[in-house]
Structures are given as C-alpha cells and as structure tokens.
Amino acid sequence: MSLRYALVGLLAEEAMSGYDLTKRFAVSLAHAWPAQHSQIYPELARLMELGWICQTGSGPRGRKVYAATAEGLTALRDWLTHTDADRTLRHEPILRAFFRWTLDPGEAANQFRADAAAYAATLRELDNLARTLDWESSPPDRSARLALEAGLRLYRVLSEWAAWAADRVDAHAATQPAAGERPDVSASRRRTRQ
Amino acid sequence: MSLRYALVGLLAEEAMSGYDLTKRFAVSLAHAWPAQHSQIYPELARLMELGWICQTGSGPRGRKVYAATAEGLTALRDWLTHTDADRTLRHEPILRAFFRWTLDPGEAANQFRADAAAYAATLRELDNLARTLDWESSPPDRSARLALEAGLRLYRVLSEWAAWAADRVDAHAATQPAAGERPDVSASRRRTRQ
C-alpha cells in the first residue's frame, strides 16, 4: 500500500503528472521507496477510482495532471496515524557480506571496498540533493529535508561500515599463515546436526 | 535470486533443515534479508532440482536435512563475484517521514519518537545477538559478525535520526504562532504546474 499513499502524499503537496511523479521517485524518493513508471500509471488509475485523486488539467503529448482530493488527504493521514510502520530492513549487500567467507580474503576485501565506494558516491548524490532543499521553507520541504537526512546518515554509515569491514578482512588475512587460496569450506561443511 | 543464494550459503556453512533455515532467517538474517518458511520450502525443492543442494539426512516429523553441493558453492561464489550487488534501500519509515507535514507537529514528533524507540529496541536485540558471535572463531562466524555490524550501525543511526527529527519538529513548532491545529495544506496544493 505504501506506493498508493506516497502518490497521494506527493499530489497533496503539488499537482503533477505521472511523468513528474516518476521523476520524483527517481530522485528524492529513490532512497526511501523506489518505483517505476510501470507501477505508477496503473496505481494512478486505481486512485482515481477510489476518488483519492482527481485530474486537474492536461497538457501536450497526452499529459494528465492530478491532485489529491480531500478524501485522499484524509486517507493519507489515517495511514500515517492508524497503521503500524513496517520497519523492515532488506539490503542485499549485507546479505552478501554474510557469505564472503567462501571467497579468498583478498577478493572479499575488494568487494567491501567496492561497496564503500558505491555508498560514498550515493552519499555525494544525496548531499547535492539536500543542498537544493531549504530548512525553513514550506512544511513539505521541511519534511523532505528530515527524510533526506535519514538517507544521508544511512549512506554515510554504510560507507564507513564497508571500509571498516574491508580493513578487518585484510587485518585478519595478515595474521593467517597464507595457506591455501581459499578457506577450508569442507571442514565447516562437515559440521552437521541431523 | 538472493534467497536462493542465501540458502546455499547457509547450507555451505552447516547442514540443516528447512525449519532450521527458517529460524536463521528470523534471527541473524532478519535485518538483511527476511524470509518466511512458505518461501523457503519451495526454493529448497528448486535447489534440489538444480543440484545445488542435496539431502544428507532426515529426522522425526518428516525432518529433512540438506547440505550445499560443490556445484552450489561454485554458484554462490559466482554470484558473489560476477553479479552486481543491488544496493537499493527501501524503508517505509523514511517514506512516512516525507509526508508528516500533513499532520499536526505534535503528532509528527510523537511518531518520530515511536520510530526512535522501535529502532532502539531492535538495536538492543541485535546487540545481544552480536554478543553470541565470536570475532576469532570460524570464517563463517567472522563474516556473520561483519554483516551483523552493519545492522548494529544502521539501527543506531536510524534511532538517532528519528530522535533528532522529533526534536527538530518540536523546535520548529515552538517558533510558530500556534495558529491552526494543522498546517495549511490547501495553500501548497494550489501550487500547480500544468
């Protein structure tokens, strides 16, 4: 349901088209709730049926401009106040980290450093985005700035974490007798509880 | 595909059943890649067909114990080294933060504080889990500790972020003339680009 409310929320701030919304999801919302146009257009149709949004204009190339209705805004507020937030974190790079013991330490460290670099790049991107937002402007902009701050802090720690993990792997490898190329997988595989 | 490789990875470390795997996903992997038993059992069947795992034993109540095969381990390593990681972050509480300008500031601040408390609770949970893992034990445990550290750091910043955001909302509300109960939504809604 999150996408549905996100669309209403954006349209409550400012009337715009599906194309505009898609761009919003590709920039400011990219690090909170990414969505493609193929998901957005059908959802807009459903929101029209629900009466949570309405078409307020049109433009060249079949452009349709939508705005949130009072009902839509009520539904959004109801979602925010009367439903539990899903605080799940699902992040593939962390999953990958669990299994890097199957690689030789040099490769594992390289991968952590690649993660660190990628996170740092995203952080710079978000930082530029944050600079375009004013702290003391409109309520929507103030909220956006608070949300953006989460992304800023998250990517900063992810970057630090990955760099730290790379160093740890290197440090441990240095203490090892540099035996085979890879850790002895079969030894741990023999551990079994039937 | 992540689930598939996660299962092979866990079974490369230690032979176990679908039930055991489900518990692993509910504890150590819960904050990296959550998965339910309804997703795990069918995937195990597919992994058997692929030859990436094999059944190595059985137990009471139809218990089936699986282990990763050499092919499975090769596939896992190939995934880790030859495919791009998906570094997407999708987190509902951040999305919600974007739209809290539609609520009165008191309610918005309360919600941020509830977020902070929930994150802090998860952090304590993860901290207990981390204490059960040794830094210098087996390679799999060392990897798990590195991965867990990401969760630790992420939940710490999320908790700090939410508390900070709550304070910010309060601080801003204090400077406001306490006019109506809610921000003037209609004013910003009038902003429109056709």
Place this chain on the structure above:
DNA sequence: CTATACATGTAACAAGTTACATGATTAA
C-alpha cells in the same frame, strides 16, 4: 531532419506475504 526528452500505457514474469492445511513429537 533527427535525436532527445516528454508522455502514457500494458504484459509477462519474479518475488514476497498471508492464510490455509496437516500432522508428529515432546514436555508438563
């Protein structure tokens, strides 16, 4: 004229969640 950006949609598939469904073993 020609490439790029604008603009909207659909279809097929993959992944994930919730609910349904069943039964065996064990500990109190």
Place this chain on the structure above:
DNA sequence: TTAATCATGTAACTTGTTACATGTATAG
C-alpha cells in the same frame, strides 16, 4: 491429556521488475 513446538507443505494474492509498445513535441 493437552499445549507447545517441531516440521513440512500449498494456494491465493499483492507487489515489484523488465520488457514491450506507441506516439508527440522540441531543440539543435
């Protein structure tokens, strides 16, 4: 004996991704 835990599975549905498909307006 009875509740909890162990243990495996399926079905229906929702959500999200990738690819397909089409056409218009604008800037160089």
